[in-house]
Amino acid sequence: MPVTRRSLLAAGLALPAALSAPSARAQTAKLTVVATTGMIADAARQVGGEAVEVRALMGPGVDPHAYRQTRSDIAAMARADLVLWHGLYLEAQMEDFFRDLAKRRRVVAVAERIAPARLIAHDEYKDKFDPHVWMNPDLWAEVAAAVRDAMIAARPAARAAFEANAAAHLQMIAALATYSRMVLGSVPEARRVLVTAHDAFNYFGAAYGFQVEGIQGISTESEAGLTRIRELVDLLVARKIGAIFIESSVSDRNVRALIEGAAARGHTVAIGGELFSDAMGETGTYEGTYIGMIDHNVTVIARALGGEAPARGMTQRLAAK
Known part of the structure; x- marks a missing residue:
């Protein structure tokens, strides 16, 4: 449904x-x-x-x-x-x-x-x-x-x-x-691969059955080496993953390196959206609350990876895109 x-x-x-x-x-x-x-x-x-x-x-x-x-x-x-x-x-x-x-x-x-x-x-x-x-x-x-x-x-x-x-x-x-279980469960199993700037989503992956791949480790102070970039480009191409995600509190430099690496091998990858990882949205907004932060993440991920979710999320309060 x-x-x-x-x-x-x-x-x-x-x-x-x-x-x-x-x-x-x-x-x-x-x-x-x-x-x-x-x-x-x-x-x-x-x-x-x-x-x-x-x-x-x-x-x-x-x-x-x-x-x-x-x-x-x-x-x-x-x-x-x-x-x-x-x-x-x-x-x-x-x-x-x-x-x-x-x-x-x-x-x-x-x-x-x-x-x-x-x-x-x-x-x-x-x-x-x-x-x-x-x-x-x-x-x-x-x-x-x-x-x-x-x-x-x-x-x-x-x-x-x-x-x-x-x-x-x-x-x-x-x-x-x-809500999270409902909309993330609508993502086709083959597409349940979440690639982000750093390993902030392991609990997400464990809860909802997603393979989670961060370019950097759990701490953003760890460095992403060329070997890790190559590994993830291989994954994107082999699995035909079409969307990866940037994070609001982490530089998008490494994410763009993945996009360029995949393009050099003839595979197009788009940015599926910006996720809130270690910080919430702007103060005074719905995304600036815990409920709004996770509602945003879940909704953006589900829609970008082929699932079904209301455009404005669980409460219809997400900012219009």
Whole structure:
């Protein structure tokens, strides 16, 4: 059955009414929260509502693998009631700082709540894991729950509001997971190959049955060698893959090298679209929320690789192309 607005509704995705979570109205001063990534900051805003003031250190287009905190960032975290960071070696360059700050402030690595058995081993560091868990909404639900629990611990008086807001947000994440399975399942199996700038989509591939190939490794600071470029050109030609993807927070130089390499061998490859990998869309847009970020990615991938998905996504809120 084509993936249409009607089929989404039939699957239980009557979504727009759930987009505005209940507001949290604490009678005390707002809880000040500093989050490293935009995804964590979005979870904090969804859970906290009007009871929180949230600052994200890493905005749209910022690569967390290479991010370095500024003096103003350090000052903000030192003053915050709660600092939320991802963990799983995403902010490797800041880990010592967070562990030291935790001796004086409330600091929580929210992604480290996920059981190791559900994580993918890091391809470069022993005993470390791929940190890109937000690519699977089922895993991200655990992170959102960790954000909820950290905020309740920091502001017990607002428990009821935080729990109600979190329940609404988790319902949206569950709907997103259902939508993702539906539209990605419409991609022909032979075309389920996702080639991107770096290995940010391994959890996506594991969840939805896609072969995922990143030009660079899990960290964008790893280099893509000529051997890797040749390997991927061979794959594109042999599998007759017609679309590969750029990322909003990673240079497209290597992606274009693949396109040129395939063209030199008589095979045409197009850019299937820009995906959000390590950062969300612009602030104030639907794509600048976690739900919108993943809705965008799933919809763009499905449509570019021969599947069926509504042009404006799960909620009909994606920017018109």
